[in-house]
Amino acid sequence: MLRGPAPAGLADPRGHGGLVSEILRVNPIACTAHGICGELLPEVIQLDPWGYPIVTAVELTDELLSHARRAVASCPALALVLEKGRT
Numbered sequence: 001m002l003r004g005p006a007p008a009g010l011a012d013p014r015g016h017g018g019l020v021s022e023i024l025r026v027n028p029i030a031c032t033a034h035g036i037c038g039e040l041l042p043e044v045i046q047l048d049p050w051g052y053p054i055v056t057a058v059e060l061t062d063e064l065l066s067h068a069r070r071a072v073a074s075c076p077a078l079a080l081v082l083e084k085g086r087t
């Protein structure tokens with residue numbers, strides 16, 4: 001029996017179909033445009049001219065996922081989150 005969240009890319013153990021993955025999201029209200037996330041994860045996050053992040057990739061590979069977790073942990077405004085999503 002699986003406990004806790006399924007690893008990225010594994011089928012949903014509850015049988016709801018589709019794949020469970022993690023999706024990077026930015027809370028635009030909380031974001032204060034530090035730009036740290038864009039520096040830590042340039043493959044996925046571009047910064048607009050004012051320093052606000054634009055998430056450009058929907059799917060995160062295992063390697064990018066570890067970098068994404070580091071970017072989430074480094075966000076001083078707690079505005080960057082990884083959420084479970086279904087592909």
Ligand code: SF4
Nearest residue numbers: 031032034035037075
């Ligand atoms: S690190 Fe956090 S506050 Fe800074 S730009 Fe990225 S999401 Fe916004």
